[in-house]
Amino acid sequence: MRLEISAFSELMPLLLPTRAGGYVIVVLYVIAIALFLRSHLPEWRSIATGSKLVGWLVLLAFGALLSGVALVYTSEPGIIRSTLQSHILRVPGTPLLGAVAIMIVGSWLGMWPAVFVGLASGLVQSLFVTGRGIQIAEVTLVAALATYFLRQRFGGITYTILRHPLVAGLFAGVSSILLTYPAVLASIDRLGSMSLLATSANAWTLTQAIILPTLLQWFLAGTTLWLAAFAIDALRPPSTPRAVPAYARSLTQRFLFYLVPALLVVMALLLFVVTRIAIRSATDLVLQQMAHDARVASEMVPDVTVISSNVLDRFADERRAASLGLETTTNLSSDLESQLRSSNHFRQLVLVNKEGTVLQASPSIDEEQFPLSEVEALAAQAAARLGQPRTVRAWLADQRIPVHTHIEPLLDEQGQPIGALMGRVDLSVLLQPSVSSLQGTVGAGDGFIVDEEWTIIAHRRQD
Numbered sequence: 001m002r003l004e005i006s007a008f009s010e011l012m013p014l015l016l017p018t019r020a021g022g023y024v025i026v027v028l029y030v031i032a033i034a035l036f037l038r039s040h041l042p043e044w045r046s047i048a049t050g051s052k053l054v055g056w057l058v059l060l061a062f063g064a065l066l067s068g069v070a071l072v073y074t075s076e077p078g079i080i081r082s083t084l085q086s087h088i089l090r091v092p093g094t095p096l097l098g099a100v101a102i103m104i105v106g107s108w109l110g111m112w113p114a115v116f117v118g119l120a121s122g123l124v125q126s127l128f129v130t131g132r133g134i135q136i137a138e139v140t141l142v143a144a145l146a147t148y149f150l151r152q153r154f155g156g157i158t159y160t161i162l163r164h165p166l167v168a169g170l171f172a173g174v175s176s177i178l179l180t181y182p183a184v185l186a187s188i189d190r191l192g193s194m195s196l197l198a199t200s201a202n203a204w205t206l207t208q209a210i211i212l213p214t215l216l217q218w219f220l221a222g223t224t225l226w227l228a229a230f231a232i233d234a235l236r237p238p239s240t241p242r243a244v245p246a247y248a249r250s251l252t253q254r255f256l257f258y259l260v261p262a263l264l265v266v267m268a269l270l271l272f273v274v275t276r277i278a279i280r281s282a283t284d285l286v287l288q289q290m291a292h293d294a295r296v297a298s299e300m301v302p303d304v305t306v307i308s309s310n311v312l313d314r315f316a317d318e319r320r321a322a323s324l325g326l327e328t329t330t331n332l333s334s335d336l337e338s339q340l341r342s343s344n345h346f347r348q349l350v351l352v353n354k355e356g357t358v359l360q361a362s363p364s365i366d367e368e369q370f371p372l373s374e375v376e377a378l379a380a381q382a383a384a385r386l387g388q389p390r391t392v393r394a395w396l397a398d399q400r401i402p403v404h405t406h407i408e409p410l411l412d413e414q415g416q417p418i419g420a421l422m423g424r425v426d427l428s429v430l431l432q433p434s435v436s437s438l439q440g441t442v443g444a445g446d447g448f449i450v451d452e453e454w455t456i457i458a459h460r461r462q463d
Helices: 020-039 041-047 051-066 100-108 111-130 135-151 157-162 165-187 196-209 211-231 251-300 304-321 332-343 374-386 432-437
Strands: 002-007 069-073 079-081 088-090 348-353 358-362 390-396 401-411 417-426 448-450 456-459
Touching: 020 041, 020 111, 020 135, 020 165, 100 111, 100 135, 100 165, 100 211, 111 135, 135 165, 157 165, 165 196, 165 211, 196 211, 196 251, 251 432, 304 401, 304 417, 348 374, 374 390, 374 401, 374 417, 432 448, 432 456
Parallel strands: none
Antiparallel strands: 002 069, 079 088, 348 358, 348 417, 390 401, 401 417, 448 456
16 A cells, blocks of 8 residues: 555545436435434534534544545555456545544544534545545445444443444444445446446446555544543543343344344345356456457458568569669569559558669658658668568658568679669558457457567557
């Protein structure tokens, strides 16, 4: 994980849910918050006036401040790759101390102040950290849950352990993670263009990335409250008589209390397993289809070097058999044009002498559209002097054209080199059928072709 200290560095646009289910989630969160507040209404009357009001207002501002600084990321530099599609997802930071004020206010003052602090904290995180509008309700609900864990007064060992700040903070962190997944699921697809399966995969990837930072956030909050409670008695929740849980009043209610959560856990596990299997199966299907499309496209890629060598070697043999040296310029231009039309392979044929000077080109060399690169000129000069064929690749940066050039030496009757014939192939045109066959594979993505050095030589977009 990477820690980054920042303070309200960037105001992010507040994104509303892109799916209808997102607004249903917001309504459910708000109803849950309202139920918590209604059950603790007497606390509001006790703190709405007096010195405590000033204190919790100060803590409200303090909580909002802590929610905008000390961001912790899971990876460098806060980006991850989706498990299903080749999407680069930005991992929002987690305020390292964002839950400290919530835990302190919840333990000291109760439900209502903690909810207001959670509301301020969620608003700051939405505006300066994540940009998700749902997070306002999400953080507020987690603040209510944390306060409920801290201030519940039921008897028994289980509830005594649950009141401990470290345990309450851990449960609040787990609750925050569970509430984050549906909220992210409803917010991640801004354009609403991805399938539900792809959106679920991206939401799960982002949720996995914030598990450790979220648990660390609430662990620090619980530890801070635990240590502070030793020194400040006011931070300890008020001691009240132990109450009997509602579910313990009858055997039926006790049975339902354990049965319903068990059913919910089983349903959640089944949903998780089915979703993961579906994502893995879809991923395997996508990879298999992509591999098949790549094999089909590779069979369409011609052997540029072999074809170029055969065509140019035949042309050089014809001139040597006819005793047509470079000094014989008769029909030279028409010969190049005829060869260019018959091969349907080259974009340009260039004839050079032993010094590398261009004698004839068909079509003529255009410095604006298809210039001769320095690499090609040097290779042509070497082939003309040494009498050995050369094959080079060049990238015409200004024109954004990958060029494959094969150079075949021209020999006289005694077998001595007198020049060279250069065949230039525009790979962006020659390989276009292969590239076109790779587009739209499994509904999305761009296919392209690379050489043995992993350099892109053909792509749907010229840039």
